[in-house]
Amino acid sequence: MELVLRKLNENDEQSFLDGAKEWEDESLSWYSFIWKPGMRFQEMLSSLQKETVGIDLLPGRVPHTMLYGFLDGKIVGRVSVRHELNEYLRKRGGHIGYAVAKKFRNKGYATEMVRQAMGYCKQIGISSIMITCADGNIPSWKIIERFNGKLEDRIWDEEDKEMIRRYWITFSSYRSNANL
């Protein structure tokens, strides 16, 4: 079954609500930054659309697109694409962040979602993609290194009290990986 990474549309309400159930014992922000139980789906769609075009952004937020990974009608995870970096994202967050629900992990879905997200980054003119992850998040940095991410540095994140890795992926380094 082919994984498709795309924006949500008005036909996705049930898939979205079903997908949210997979995050009940983890932070919901891994699934959605906007939606909370009880929020109308249409309201979320319109907020997502505004974020994508950069209207009514909250302080400290940059234009952003949320893409969801669909497999056979089910949402397995999401990728958040920040269209530009600010001071905060440069330190932690970078251009893209991703998450896959527990029951779908370790099947290559995050790797595939990141691969497709890079195509989206290219479309919107990001040629050099920054990705950060916790030093101990082995699956996450394996994904980044699979795409030939170059480690810029490891820095201490005072907010979360952990070491984080900051990587850059360029389209030329990504293409040179024959396995992708």
Ligand SMILES: CC(C)(COP(=O)(O)OP(=O)(O)OC[C@H]1O[C@@H](n2cnc3c(N)ncnc32)[C@H](O)[C@@H]1OP(=O)(O)O)[C@@H](O)C(=O)NCCC(=O)NCCS
């Ligand atoms: C990080 C995360 C997105 C990975 O999703 P996933 O779909 O399981 O990832 P994949 O199946 O594509 O696996 C990626 C790599 O990690 C490896 N991997 C997966 N789970 C692993 C584990 N528990 N321990 C070690 N390696 C693991 C895979 O073998 C694969 O490596 P390979 O390409 O060398 O085979 C997922 O664990 C998650 O959502 N975690 C919570 C949110 C998060 O941490 N997001 C990243 C923020 S930077």
